Amino acid sequence: MKTHALEIGLAGLVLLTLAAWLTGHNVNASWVIGCVLAATFIKGQWLIDEFMELRHAPAWLRCVVSGWLVLIVGMTALFNM
Template sequence: MSSDVHGTPRRATLLWATLIVATLLTWGMGVLGATGKGAIAALAAISFWKGAVIILDFMALRHAPALWRMLTLGWMVLVWAVIAIAYIKGMPQ
């Protein structure tokens, strides 16, 4: 495997460790009962970043044709849009 396309083991390890830290951070926010629009926005941003890292780096699409990147990242954006709409509609007036 070429490191130009798939990155280096060091990069993968650093990204993996960062994903673990982000997961622990969001878990900790849940345990501590973080609420409010700011907490929800932070959780959404962290999880969106995690999804992008997994798609681009661990699925090795960072250097793939643009169509594949647009399809996978676009799917993630669509799912998050549906989640956001459901959350906003479910908020008390």
């Protein structure tokens, strides 16, 4: 991955984190929790694919790591909604 692409990716992750944090702290509604969890899932999958470099990994490994992400976000949704 090129350095320029890494910088853009990092900036995107920081922006998603700030947006989720600001949304979560300013509004208290269940749909906001869903939006924040969706943003968290998108960030997590992006990190798995790009920064952990699992985009071209064997399918079973990618499925295990993505399954872990779904489990964590799903459990968080169950206990917060």
